[in-house]
Amino acid sequence: MPYELDLLDETAWRDLVDRFGHRMWAVARACGLDTADAADAVQAAWLRLVESLPSIRDPDRVGAWLATTTRHEAVRIGRRRSGDRHAELPAEIPAPDTDPAAAMLTVEDGRRLWAAVDALPEPCRTLLRLVVTVPEAGYAQIARRMAMPIGSVGPTRMRCLRRLRALMGDDR
Amino acid sequence: MNPPSDEAYLLAALRMAAGTDPVPPGVAADARAAYALRLPGGVTAVPLPRATGRPGARSGARREPPARPPGGAGERGAPPGRPRAGENEPRLVSFAGGGLAIDVEITVCDGHLDVAGQVRPALPAGSRIEIRTPRLSEVRFPAGSGEFAATGLPHGWLSVACHRPGQATVATRWLCVRP
CATH class of the missing domain: 1.10.1740 (Rna Polymerase Sigma Factor; Chain: A)
Known part of the structure; x- marks a missing residue:
């Protein structure tokens, strides 16, 4: 409208x-x-x-x-x-x-987005679930949960989001 | 952890789809209530950048310190925002717009804010200054010096509006000041 x-x-x-x-x-x-x-x-x-x-x-x-x-x-x-x-x-x-991801999400869009997360390999699947569902979690907390060096959390997260975006692009 | 924009939007889309973090009722209520804060036909006075170098030095044409509210203490010149531990000194922000310069000095106290300021050039007779928060406003009728003050305001959002007879209202951009 x-x-x-x-x-x-x-x-x-x-x-x-x-x-x-x-x-x-x-x-x-x-x-x-x-x-x-x-x-x-x-x-x-x-x-x-x-x-x-x-x-x-x-x-x-x-x-x-x-x-x-x-x-x-x-x-x-x-x-x-x-x-x-x-x-x-x-x-x-x-x-x-x-940014297309800023557009209004329908229920179906959300389902597709999470299906794409589930299709990602580890550690992306678990890392993104953590980042999304525990937004206050800092890199130190995520590093402990994921058993990875703290310096790897940021680059890994960015790499996982790129893979997710690529998957969503392929799905369109 | 401040992701770049595309990352933030993708994470936001995931968060919306997960449905695990609904908007708190107070946030939605404040958003709806913001409608009442419009000033149709008004002009927004924007903050002037702070000068670099000497702590507290400012750009802009500040000439005289604004009035200090009762209970105000400490030095001028610290910026607005969240104070450091034990810090209780006033923060000064200068705004310009609509032909006016508005200095606003804010002191964060336990449980409330004190505000003092000055508007230049002198406002015409019949003008009033409104110190606004989302839930209450204090109105002052400034003397020739253009100085104003208000005490006991709640922490949070703050704006100063200058209402002049026959001219557009000039209001500062909203500032958020919390302890």
Whole structure:
């Protein structure tokens, strides 16, 4: 459903929250934030939308804009947590990312995605299940559970996600 | 652990499909309530980047320190955000937009925030300054100096709006300040 942002009434706003709130939450949590910080990242994105309504040129892409803004805010909060003082000012409003994985997921999409995870070899299958279901788990915890060197967790995770993306591409 | 964008979105898609981490009710409620925070026709004042080098040095045209709220303590110049352990000094953020410069100094106290600031140039008669949080607002009618202050605000989101008769409202970008 397209949105006329200048004319957005409260019902349309609630519809935006219902449609995109889950995805925004998942993006914030996927960036490794705990629930309190993820809540701030999501609320930051909604407040940026409040500030930016008149300047958004493409209402059809407001979902991608919200997801992108959530990710930017989540990354900024993560950097601030790690002591980067330059990350403490509000993020600039980003251009929407174009990532097919950010599109709305249907139940069937989700089933296909997890079927692809199950088709991956180890250690990818277990590693991705851990990363997804225990988002607060740090590399040290994952390394212990997976019995792998801590320095291997990040590169392995990236390699597994690439393999998953390739599998999903083959499946299309 | 901040993955690049495509990795974050793929992980997010997996998390959504797993259905094991629903959106907390409070997060959805805050998102719905954000609608009431719109300022139709308003102008957003954006934060000015901090100068590098001397700690606390700032870019921008800051001339006078803003008013200090009762109970405020410590030095000016620390940035906003989460304080380090034992840190209770005010953080200063300068904004510009709509022809106004707005300095906001925030002190994080146990259980609340104190806010002081200054708007330049002087606002016309009949103007008011609204210190906004998602759940409550404090309104001040600034003197000629443009200084304002409010105490006892809740931790979290904060914005300062300048309402001028016959002109667009200028509001700072929302900041999140927590202990």
